[in-house]
Amino acid sequence: MAGTKEIKQRIKSVKNTKKITKAMELVAASKMKKAVSRALSSRLYAGYSWELLTSLSSRLDDIYHPFFTEHTNHNKTLLVLITSNGGLCGAYNSQVTKKALAMIKNLSNTKADTEIDIVTVGKKGDGAMRRIGQNIIASFTEIPDNNISLQDIVPLSKLIVDEYKAGKYNHVYVAYTDFISALTQSANVRKLLPISKQELKDLIESIGEEKDNKNEILPDKDSTKDIPYVFDGDISTLVGSLAEKLTRMQIYQMVLESSASEQSSRMVAMKNASEAAGEMIGDLTLVFNKARQAGITQEISEISAGMASVS
Amino acid sequence: MSKQLQLKIITPEKLILDEMVDAVTIPTANGEISVLADHVPLIAELSSGDVVAISSGEHIPMAVVGGFIEVKKDGDVTTCAILADFAEHVADITDEMIAKAKQKAEELSKQAENKEIVDFEHFESELERSLTRVKIADKWRTRKYRK
Numbered sequence: 001m002a003g004t005k006e007i008k009q010r011i012k013s014v015k016n017t018k019k020i021t022k023a024m025e026l027v028a029a030s031k032m033k034k035a036v037s038r039a040l041s042s043r044l045y046a047g048y049s050w051e052l053l054t055s056l057s058s059r060l061d062d063i064y065h066p067f068f069t070e071h072t073n074h075n076k077t078l079l080v081l082i083t084s085n086g087g088l089c090g091a092y093n094s095q096v097t098k099k100a101l102a103m104i105k106n107l108s109n110t111k112a113d114t115e116i117d118i119v120t121v122g123k124k125g126d127g128a129m130r131r132i133g134q135n136i137i138a139s140f141t142e143i144p145d146n147n148i149s150l151q152d153i154v155p156l157s158k159l160i161v162d163e164y165k166a167g168k169y170n171h172v173y174v175a176y177t178d179f180i181s182a183l184t185q186s187a188n189v190r191k192l193l194p195i196s197k198q199e200l201k202d203l204i205e206s207i208g209e210e211k212d213n214k215n216e217i218l219p220d221k222d223s224t225k226d227i228p229y230v231f232d233g234d235i236s237t238l239v240g241s242l243a244e245k246l247t248r249m250q251i252y253q254m255v256l257e258s259s260a261s262e263q264s265s266r267m268v269a270m271k272n273a274s275e276a277a278g279e280m281i282g283d284l285t286l287v288f289n290k291a292r293q294a295g296i297t298q299e300i301s302e303i304s305a306g307m308a309s310v311s
Numbered sequence: 312m313s314k315q316l317q318l319k320i321i322t323p324e325k326l327i328l329d330e331m332v333d334a335v336t337i338p339t340a341n342g343e344i345s346v347l348a349d350h351v352p353l354i355a356e357l358s359s360g361d362v363v364a365i366s367s368g369e370h371i372p373m374a375v376v377g378g379f380i381e382v383k384k385d386g387d388v389t390t391c392a393i394l395a396d397f398a399e400h401v402a403d404i405t406d407e408m409i410a411k412a413k414q415k416a417e418e419l420s421k422q423a424e425n426k427e428i429v430d431f432e433h434f435e436s437e438l439e440r441s442l443t444r445v446k447i448a449d450k451w452r453t454r455k456y457r458k
Contacts, residue, residue, distance in 0.1 A: 038324065045323045048394055052354060052381055150323045150396060154436050229383075232355030233340050241356060242379060245396075249323055 004295065007288040011281055018277035024088070025270035031146050032182065032263035038148065039179070039256040042249065049246050055229060056239050067164075067195050067243040075114045077107055078137075078169040080160065080192070080251075082176040082258040083125030085141055089266035092177065093124040096187040096258075100125075100175035103189045104134070117169070121156065121255065137163075145259060150248075153255055157248040164193050176254040177261035183268065185261035192250060195243060314348035316389040318364050320373060320398050327398045328373065332364040335391055337380055346382055348389045353382040357395060359443045361450065370456040372401040374447040376440050397440055401456065404448040416441040 081100045083093045107114050120126040120139040129136055140156050164172055172193040178186045231238060318335050320328040336345045338360035346353075357378040364371040378395035404412075416438055 041325045042323045044326055045321050045394060048321055048381070048392055049379070052379060052394070056354065151437065151440075229352045229354050232344070232353060238354065238356060238379075245378070245394075252323055 004288060004291045007284055007291060011284045011288065014277050014280050014284065018274055018281070021270045021273040021277060025267055025274060028089075028263045028267035028270060032260055032267060034147060035256055035260035035263060036179065039253065039260060042253060042256070046249055046253070049242065049249060053239075053242055053246060056235065056242065067193060067240070067247070072170065074170065075111055076169045077114060077116050078119065078160065078163060078172045079103065079116055080119045080156075080172065080174040080176075081121065081125040081129065082174065082255060083120070083122035083128075084258075084262040085123045085143075085145060086266075087124065088269060089262055090269035092185070092262050092265040093122075093128070096175055096177050097125055097128045099187040099189050100129075101132075103173060103175065119156070119159065121258075143255065145262070148252075148255060148259055150252055153248070153252050156255075157251045160192070160251065161244055161247055169193075174251070174254055176258045179257045179260040179264065182264045185265060190254070193247065195247070316346065316348040316350070316391055319390065319392045320362065320375070321392060321394050322396065322398050327395075327400075328364075328371075330364075330366070332366040332371070334365045336363045336365075337391075337393065338362070338375075339380065346389075346391050349384070350382050350389055350391070352384060353380070355380050357393060359439055361401070361447045362393060362398075370454070372447065372451050372456050374399050374401060374404065374443055376443050396436075399444070401447060401451045404444055409445055409448050412441040412444045416445065 079100060081097065083096055087093070104116055107116060116134065118129050118134045118136045120129055120136060121141075121143060123141050126136065126139040126141065138159055143152050143156075160172055163169060171191060173189055174192050175187065175189045178188045180186060313333055315331040315333055316335070318328060318330060318332045319326065334345055334347050336343060337355075338358050340356040340358050343360075344355070357375060357380050359376045360374075362373045362375050364373070375393065375395040376397040378393065380394070381392045383390055383392075
């Protein structure tokens, strides 16, 4: 009966692992659903603020606000890297980090004297950036992976907005993961500041694409242009604070997308692990049965040999 | 019955309220304004306080923090959209929550003294939220309103 006991133990331990991965898969699936529904429900707000911004900006021929005009005084760029706190989520973290590194390389290739500062969200990205010795000015690891509310990202957005307003950086880029579907996510680098209208529009339109029917959340520019709005207060202050809110909204959106992607890639990774464990259990059971059968056969032959010698 | 306007209260997290009301009073950066149907198109900054909608003689108070308002007319319907960072119906603010908010506000203002700038900003917005909640809930405690 050589080894049957050991094999039995292996089977047992693999079964336990399978239970854990299965549970993690289910947890990730429910977290993903929540993150996706949060991302969708911010759509209305995004649509309305976009509408406000277009109607405000159509009043001014050229909005002179730091959020819309590029600083050109130096070559500093801020890169925000959004990753997860936990591991066990497939290639999620490595993909977005790779994108960020490619971006850094690209930036320093085009202009030799470019300086890049990094803000990281999540422990994984923080670790990766520290290993290669990038200059990290802040790292946020407190963002929960469940039910992210706007309050949770206020410190992050405030930091970015303040640094940018102080004129420290020419551009702000964000590396995050776009949630396309439960099976597909794509790592992306997007310019956050200065606000380019086209990019902003793309982002807002992409919220909830394919996930829900788009019921005209973005009205045509022409339709809002002609409304003779009365402005209460100074128009440039309004544009300023609206731009700030929109920037925060964008960051919120990106964090939510990343969170949904993280959970879905964890779900897929755990699903694969559970399947692999199932296969392993099958193989081990086969080996176990063979060993058992061999043991029985051996015993019988021994008994019959003994009988033959007695008679 | 007088003409009604559509009131929408929207936060980044969800659509809080969407209904037809007779009038709505809104705190803006330059003071309180009331909006009735057929109001001129308007864009203004919202300040923290209470948005009070009046529907068939009843008040519907909501605590709001920071954002914008937009009033516009689409054909015959006047729409008043309130984009707030945070909004909550006064009836949803229970006594327990008020106590918690008060406690949090005190805690936060204590903590704020010896924190770094980044954290402080976070505290500031939390503090404003807590304080507004408390203030508005106290204000409406003895008044009648529709739940």
